[in-house]
Amino acid sequence: MSQGTLTTARAEGALASLSWLVFAFLYAPIVVLAVLSFNENNNVGIWTNFSFKWYGEMFQNAAVMNALKNSLIVAVVSTSVSTVLGTATAVALERFRFRGQRVYDGLVYLPIIIPDVTMAVMMLLFFAQAFRMISGLGPHLNFGLSTISLSHIAFSISFVAVVVRAKLGQLDPALDEAAADLYAGRWMAFRKVTLPLIAPAVAGGALLALTISLDDVVVTSFVAGPGSTTLPVYVFGLVRRGVTPLINAVSVVMLTASMVLVAISLVFQRDRGAKTSTAEE
Amino acid sequence: MPTDVDQVDPAQTVVTPELERDAERAQARRGLLIAAPSWLYLTLFFAIPLVIVFVYSFASRSSTGLTVLENWNLHSYRRLFDPLVAEIAFRSFVLAVATTLICLIASYPLAYYMATRPPRYRNILIILVMIPFWSNFLVRTYAWRVLLGSDGPISQISQALGGEPIRILFTNTAVLIGLVYGFLPFMVLPLFAALDRMDWSLIEAGRDLYANGRRAFLKITLPLSMPGVIAGSILVFIPTLGAYVTPAILGGARTTLLGDYIVSQFLSARNQPFGSALSVAVMSIMLLATVIYFRRGARTL
Amino acid sequence: MISAVELSGVSKHFDDLVAVDDLTLDIGDGEFFSLLGPSGCGKTTTLRMIAGFEFPTMGSLRIHGEEMGLLPPNKRPVNTVFQSYALFPHMTIEQNVGFGLLMQKVGGSEISERVARALDMVQLSHRAEARPDQLSGGQRQRIALARALVNEPEVLLLDEPLGALDLKLRQSMQIELKDLQHRVGITFIYVTHDQQEALTMSDRIGVMKDGKLLQVDDPQALYEHPKSRFVADFIGEINLVRAKVVDGATIELVGGTMVRATTGLSSGLDVNIAIRPERLSLNELGEAPDGRNSIEGTVVRRVYHGDFFFYEFDTPAGVLEIKEENRPSLPRYDEGSRLVASWSPDATTVVQD
Numbered sequence A: 001m002s003q004g005t006l007t008t009a010r011a012e013g014a015l016a017s018l019s020w021l022v023f024a025f026l027y028a029p030i031v032v033l034a035v036l037s038f039n040e041n042n043n044v045g046i047w048t049n050f051s052f053k054w055y056g057e058m059f060q061n062a063a064v065m066n067a068l069k070n071s072l073i074v075a076v077v078s079t080s081v082s083t084v085l086g087t088a089t090a091v092a093l094e095r096f097r098f099r100g101q102r103v104y105d106g107l108v109y110l111p112i113i114i115p116d117v118t119m120a121v122m123m124l125l126f127f128a129q130a131f132r133m134i135s136g137l138g139p140h141l142n143f144g145l146s147t148i149s150l151s152h153i154a155f156s157i158s159f160v161a162v163v164v165r166a167k168l169g170q171l172d173p174a175l176d177e178a179a180a181d182l183y184a185g186r187w188m189a190f191r192k193v194t195l196p197l198i199a200p201a202v203a204g205g206a207l208l209a210l211t212i213s214l215d216d217v218v219v220t221s222f223v224a225g226p227g228s229t230t231l232p233v234y235v236f237g238l239v240r241r242g243v244t245p246l247i248n249a250v251s252v253v254m255l256t257a258s259m260v261l262v263a264i265s266l267v268f269q270r271d272r273g274a275k276t277s278t279a280e281e
Numbered sequence B: 001m002p003t004d005v006d007q008v009d010p011a012q013t014v015v016t017p018e019l020e021r022d023a024e025r026a027q028a029r030r031g032l033l034i035a036a037p038s039w040l041y042l043t044l045f046f047a048i049p050l051v052i053v054f055v056y057s058f059a060s061r062s063s064t065g066l067t068v069l070e071n072w073n074l075h076s077y078r079r080l081f082d083p084l085v086a087e088i089a090f091r092s093f094v095l096a097v098a099t100t101l102i103c104l105i106a107s108y109p110l111a112y113y114m115a116t117r118p119p120r121y122r123n124i125l126i127i128l129v130m131i132p133f134w135s136n137f138l139v140r141t142y143a144w145r146v147l148l149g150s151d152g153p154i155s156q157i158s159q160a161l162g163g164e165p166i167r168i169l170f171t172n173t174a175v176l177i178g179l180v181y182g183f184l185p186f187m188v189l190p191l192f193a194a195l196d197r198m199d200w201s202l203i204e205a206g207r208d209l210y211a212n213g214r215r216a217f218l219k220i221t222l223p224l225s226m227p228g229v230i231a232g233s234i235l236v237f238i239p240t241l242g243a244y245v246t247p248a249i250l251g252g253a254r255t256t257l258l259g260d261y262i263v264s265q266f267l268s269a270r271n272q273p274f275g276s277a278l279s280v281a282v283m284s285i286m287l288l289a290t291v292i293y294f295r296r297g298a299r300t301l
Numbered sequence C: 001m002i003s004a005v006e007l008s009g010v011s012k013h014f015d016d017l018v019a020v021d022d023l024t025l026d027i028g029d030g031e032f033f034s035l036l037g038p039s040g041c042g043k044t045t046t047l048r049m050i051a052g053f054e055f056p057t058m059g060s061l062r063i064h065g066e067e068m069g070l071l072p073p074n075k076r077p078v079n080t081v082f083q084s085y086a087l088f089p090h091m092t093i094e095q096n097v098g099f100g101l102l103m104q105k106v107g108g109s110e111i112s113e114r115v116a117r118a119l120d121m122v123q124l125s126h127r128a129e130a131r132p133d134q135l136s137g138g139q140r141q142r143i144a145l146a147r148a149l150v151n152e153p154e155v156l157l158l159d160e161p162l163g164a165l166d167l168k169l170r171q172s173m174q175i176e177l178k179d180l181q182h183r184v185g186i187t188f189i190y191v192t193h194d195q196q197e198a199l200t201m202s203d204r205i206g207v208m209k210d211g212k213l214l215q216v217d218d219p220q221a222l223y224e225h226p227k228s229r230f231v232a233d234f235i236g237e238i239n240l241v242r243a244k245v246v247d248g249a250t251i252e253l254v255g256g257t258m259v260r261a262t263t264g265l266s267s268g269l270d271v272n273i274a275i276r277p278e279r280l281s282l283n284e285l286g287e288a289p290d291g292r293n294s295i296e297g298t299v300v301r302r303v304y305h306g307d308f309f310f311y312e313f314d315t316p317a318g319v320l321e322i323k324e325e326n327r328p329s330l331p332r333y334d335e336g337s338r339l340v341a342s343w344s345p346d347a348t349t350v351v352q353d
Helices: A010-036 A051-059 A062-095 A101-113 A117-136 A145-170 A173-181 A186-215 A218-223 A229-239 A245-276 B017-057 B075-079 B083-115 B120-135 B137-150 B152-158 B171-197 B200-210 B213-224 B225-239 B245-250 B258-267 B272-300 C043-051 C093-103 C109-119 C137-149 C167-184 C197-201 C219-224 C228-232
Strands: C005-013 C017-027 C032-036 C058-063 C077-082 C156-159 C189-192 C206-211 C212-217 C238-245 C250-253 C258-260 C270-275 C281-284 C293-304 C308-313 C318-325 C340-342 C350-351
Touching: A010 B083, A010 B120, A010 B137, A010 B171, A010 C197, A051 A062, A051 A245, A051 C017, A062 A101, A062 A145, A062 B017, A101 A186, A101 B017, A101 B272, A117 A145, A117 A218, A117 B017, A117 B258, A145 A186, A145 B017, A173 A186, A173 C077, A186 A229, A186 A245, A186 C005, A218 A229, A229 B137, A229 B245, A245 B120, A245 B137, A245 C156, A245 C167, B017 B083, B017 B272, B017 C350, B075 B272, B083 B120, B083 B171, B083 B258, B120 B171, B137 B152, B137 B171, B137 B245, B171 B225, B171 B245, B171 C017, B200 B213, B200 C250, B213 B225, B225 B272, B225 C228, B245 B258, B258 B272, B272 C156, C005 C043, C017 C043, C017 C212, C032 C197, C043 C058, C043 C077, C043 C156, C093 C137, C109 C137, C137 C167, C137 C258, C167 C197, C189 C197, C189 C293, C206 C219, C206 C350, C212 C219, C212 C228, C219 C350, C228 C270, C228 C350, C238 C318, C238 C350, C250 C270, C258 C293, C281 C318, C293 C318, C308 C340
Parallel strands: C032 C189, C032 C206, C077 C156, C156 C189
Antiparallel strands: C005 C017, C005 C058, C206 C212, C238 C250, C238 C270, C250 C258, C270 C350, C281 C340, C293 C308, C293 C340, C308 C318
């Protein structure tokens, strides 16, 4: 590709400056936020000293720590369940033909398209209605970590399924046949051949589910109960009231966590690239 | 399990169309079995909730504001045409269109720049776009609240230069900035994917034929990158239309958008039927947009 | 003697498409059998049914006398070499080759012994630790072979195994494969669309078209005595001339030339005669050897091919393609020359349809 010849040096220069301007736009707020989180002053606007004070406060803050704990519980539960269900969904859709498959296919894609506000409304009305019906039978159920987790699973399954399905679609179908031809039963063929080959995508889907769960504000705030606030919902509540140095510190911790997840997913992708080069030839 | 050497597997008979069908059905059953857990889950925790929202949108309210599942009516849908609702819908639509256009204009040069870099350099640029894409949306929006605040860095710089304090927080402008910032990566990635897939020799051929960079771009590059433009636009337009977090953090009382309007119906106004009708309406528009996208996408492929 | 593979009345329907239509075929033990035909003719479906990747819609399929029915691939005494090789990219060469044995729960020491022997057989022992993507196309092909043969199957199925290789490598692999088959003595069923490949390697060839088996014969019989216009045309180059049967021994070509040929067909029947270009020879007018069929015409084109000359010869029966060896003892004819082309009645194959 001799793309260098396609544009003149001036156009090239303009293109590069525009691009870096966009990058500056993308990163400047994050950088400013990170810098300000180390400001000792109670007033975010007045810089006094560099300090870890607010990070210390954050770890002392029981509400923040409780919200963090809730977030992690929900994220771990919803990610593990949706990874298993989503992977099974991908396998069923990509490797089998059965009646009602188109309906199922649509059902799997819908949660991705539906806006989170609608999803939030759906889950709120559903659980409220369900709890009313169940309380008529005796047990009294309430909103809490379980409703949050159930809701997160409902939209994460689809994301995992889409990522894993794309990978399954790239695999040479003859690999499955080769395993069967070499005396592997269905389960062994899946465990020894298919699963190792889609593992990077399963991990990628799991990371996506984890990120979405840790990001979600809208759905969670609708289905959370007393004491089951997650970190993003807690921060959201504070943010609406104003800027504080404590939120700055919490925000930077949350940003760092997402960046660590990106780094992990990139490592997986690199690995994936190395391993599948033959299958795609 | 001990097996008799002379024992013939029941499967080992001459195949008939009935047997073949049985085998196909057994295979379909296996697929169904694998699909069953998530099918059940999504039916219970997605399809049924969806139906409930739909049902609620026809329900009526008691004098105390509670939802009554009788006296089914179209009041909530009629209210969608109230001037107030129309104004909010119009504002949301304009904001969503503006966000999409600004994202498109800002992303195209970047995506083009990325696609024309040597692979090594390109991978670094992709990572630079991926990081904000994966980063916590709430925090990224919050960063703008810090930046745009009356004692925030931008305002301080402005004042240091002898200007006025910046007062755009809680305005539509602030919401627009926040939305563009939040959804920009959703535009860059599909655009980049489309440009990256493109056969660049076509543009060289185009340069030969048109001998003019601008015309070659308009006649070849732009049409070929259309799938990316459409995908990116849908990915930005749909969530901005239903945006809640961004207007809640950066917007003010007079910048209500559909997303926070719906939320307020449930959390403050306690008008579930109307909130449901709004949700159904927003969802229908988005499904329609998506269907159109897939139709277009199928045609351009 | 028990056949290695015996198909009888086997059909495969995919919805409305008949991929394989009432196929009956016996493949002998130790035979190198090729299924030859254009793409979509049903040859690969047939192979996949033997392997167990597809089940027939109806019919009997036996391997060494045993009815296969709906037995899954992992319970059949056959192994497959895939067109894409389908080597497991996440396993080393050694693990790939040992996979079948591992799945059959063969002991660890026996596995390593047999894998070593199989790798030795394909001369790739030194790459045991490599991964498939580190090997060349030809090496992957040999690993695919080793991975199948290490299981000592009763029948080895090969689905266009040389299709992805370049011409030179393909030719050397053809010889290697044939050698290997001799050494291991296993029945090979080989699917290909390359008639040259099939002719070179096979003991017998089955030609398929539109799901039907048109002719099964050894390469020479297939080449010399095709039984249908399709087979004649598909295998090698051939001149096909429309003709009509006059009586049991005489045929009138289109354009009026009478030729001799042995045919049991009844008079008045429309047929085609098929003559291989190398069976035709050119002579000066009036010098056609006695006892041969002949037809006069004009050289319209001569193409030099190194070891032979290729003539296009315009006759009342149409343009014939003629191959003449490039030897000093043979004359070469210029374009425009009036000559006579002749051929032996034995080389005059009469085909219907």
